[in-house]
Amino acid sequence: MEITSATQLLQLCSERDFDLAQAVAEYEAFRANTTCDAVRESMRDTLGVMRASVESGREDQGERAHLIKGYGRIYSSAKDQGHTLGGSLFQHAILYALSVAQYNAGLGRIVACPTAGACGVVPGALLAVADELQSSEEELIDALLVMGGVGIVSAAQGPISGAEGGCQSECGVASAMAAGAIVHLMGGSPQQVFDAASLALQSHLGLVCDPLASLVEVPCVTRNATSATTAIVAANMALAGIPGVIPYDETVVAMRKIGKAMPESLRETSQGGLAATPTGLRLYGEMREKYRL
Amino acid sequence: MARIGLFDIVGPIMVGPSSSHTAGAVRLGLAARRILGAHIQRAKIALHGSFAATYWGHRTDVALIAGLLGMGMDDERIPQALDLAKKAGLDYSFESRDLGDVHPNSVWMQVEGSQDQIALAGASVGGGRIQIFELNGFEVEVDGTYTVLMTRHRDEPGVIAEVTKVLAVHGINIAFLDVSRKTRGSEALLLAETDDPIPEIVVQHVQRVPGVMVVRTLPSF
Numbered sequence: 419m420e421i422t423s424a425t426q427l428l429q430l431c432s433e434r435d436f437d438l439a440q441a442v443a444e445y446e447a448f449r450a451n452t453t454c455d456a457v458r459e460s461m462r463d464t465l466g467v468m469r470a471s472v473e474s475g476r477e478d479q480g481e482r483a484h485l486i487k488g489y490g491r492i493y494s495s496a497k498d499q500g501h502t503l504g505g506s507l508f509q510h511a512i513l514y515a516l517s518v519a520q521y522n523a524g525l526g527r528i529v530a531c532p533t534a535g536a537c538g539v540v541p542g543a544l545l546a547v548a549d550e551l552q553s554s555e556e557e558l559i560d561a562l563l564v565m566g567g568v569g570i571v572s573a574a575q576g577p578i579s580g581a582e583g584g585c586q587s588e589c590g591v592a593s594a595m596a597a598g599a600i601v602h603l604m605g606g607s608p609q610q611v612f613d614a615a616s617l618a619l620q621s622h623l624g625l626v627c628d629p630l631a632s633l634v635e636v637p638c639v640t641r642n643a644t645s646a647t648t649a650i651v652a653a654n655m656a657l658a659g660i661p662g663v664i665p666y667d668e669t670v671v672a673m674r675k676i677g678k679a680m681p682e683s684l685r686e687t688s689q690g691g692l693a694a695t696p697t698g699l700r701l702y703g704e705m706r707e708k709y710r711l
Numbered sequence: 712m713a714r715i716g717l718f719d720i721v722g723p724i725m726v727g728p729s730s731s732h733t734a735g736a737v738r739l740g741l742a743a744r745r746i747l748g749a750h751i752q753r754a755k756i757a758l759h760g761s762f763a764a765t766y767w768g769h770r771t772d773v774a775l776i777a778g779l780l781g782m783g784m785d786d787e788r789i790p791q792a793l794d795l796a797k798k799a800g801l802d803y804s805f806e807s808r809d810l811g812d813v814h815p816n817s818v819w820m821q822v823e824g825s826q827d828q829i830a831l832a833g834a835s836v837g838g839g840r841i842q843i844f845e846l847n848g849f850e851v852e853v854d855g856t857y858t859v860l861m862t863r864h865r866d867e868p869g870v871i872a873e874v875t876k877v878l879a880v881h882g883i884n885i886a887f888l889d890v891s892r893k894t895r896g897s898e899a900l901l902l903a904e905t906d907d908p909i910p911e912i913v914v915q916h917v918q919r920v921p922g923v924m925v926v927r928t929l930p931s932f
């Protein structure tokens with residue numbers, strides 16, 4: 419059994435009469451020589467770590483981060499005081515994504531999804547939606563399997579790292595994974611799952627990786643929040659019947675080609691983009707002085 | 712192409728901020744700890760390339776020490792590793808060094824226990840995956856995919872045959888075998904990557920093979 423593209427995954431579903439979550443569980447069970455139940459249990463553990471990272475990140479003061487401090491806390495209190503806009507779904511998506519990404523920057527325990535830099539996107543979007551829908555744990559595990567399926571077909575056809583593909587391949591792919599999972603949770607069709615994934619990734623194409631001072635902090639942490647909300651927007655459009663037009667597989671290939679066309683200075687080297695602005699350079703200089711080996 | 716694992720994409724579970732500069736560094740430290748096979752009292756660590764340039768941002772230093780203390784990449788004590796090292800009596804030093812034409816995220820480590828000392832160099836190659844490319848001056852290739860049996864032995868006829876025989880007798884299949892030595896008759900290194908885990912009894916038998924000085928196992932990770 420193989421999953422190398424969305425087309426193939428959709429075909430597997432129709433041939434074997436699987437739903438998407440089941441197809442991914444069957445694939446992983448086959449690949450790792452284990453059972454679907456064992457795969458679901460591992461996903462349950464993964465979900466537990468995601469939830470814990472939201473909770474811890476919300477409280478984290480950020481003492482161990484360098485440039486950003488306690489963004490989860492800051493957002494949480496502003497939201498509670500009514501200083502921010504949006505219904506509970508968007509408020510939670512922003513809060514959860516910031517919390518997890520902040521926690522990662524401060525040496526917290528997280529699930530890299532698909533990378534550590536983008537670890538806040540999926541928990542941010544998906545757990546906020548699950549709160550809203552009051553989804554059961556089993557439904558959420560199904561959605562995480564679908565999310566993983568979108569990730570697998572992405573990794574099979576494109577880069578999953580800022581160094582190779584820019585941030586479109588980290589936060590962009592994470593947003594696509596989350597969008598697909600949300601559609602599944604809402605009862606959308608497998609085709610709509612990949613429409614949502616395609617729409618989310620399309621919104622990130624061309625996004626460069628230009629973190630300040632070689633840290634996973636600015637713009638990474640706040641970008642996790644915007645990518646999480648983009649996932650919800652994309653899922654809503656797909657659920658409404660708006661197509662991706664460009665199939666997900668082709669969108670991933672476009673992402674790969676764009677990544678190849680990006681100069682190295684915009685691929686995690688901290689030599690271009692925001693990192694090379696006067697402020698970016700000044701902060702880098704300060705860090706380097708402080709920690710010279 | 713090998714099939715992509717679900718939990719390679721939805722994972723690993725790790726302590727941040729970076730899978731290559733933090734999680735991979737923990738695993739490199741842990742590999743050194745396991746190869747030494749004992750509590751580490753002293754560690755000399757040289758950071759190369761991107762590791763040297765950005766270690767502070769990703770806390771590569773903290774991560775390596777956490778690994779040397781025996782922690783895995785998702786251990787929540789990782790942030791306290793430097794304090795824990797003090798308590799555990801682990802003396803360490805860091806420097807920046809050009810290791811030559813190697814992966815940008817490379818590190819050289821010399822670690823010392825009460826009986827023994829080893830030196831190794833390895834790289835964090837992305838997504839938390841690692842590769843050890845030098846061990847005690849020998850060129851090696853260990854990435855943790857397989858269980859490894861390692862012996863340091865005298866370069867004499869029959870030692871290797873005896874070691875592989877012990878494995879065969881216990882039904883352990885060797886996937887890759889790598890033997891190297893510096894000069895004829897000196898100390899040699901054997902690395903057997905196996906399909907099966909290596910039980911303690913096998914280690915004890917290998918230890919009794921004439922000519923074998925040190926035996927270590929490194930479980931797949």
Ligand code: SF4
Nearest residue numbers: 535580585588627638
């Ligand atoms: S900017 Fe670069 S380091 Fe930051 S999240 Fe995006 S890809 Fe990762």
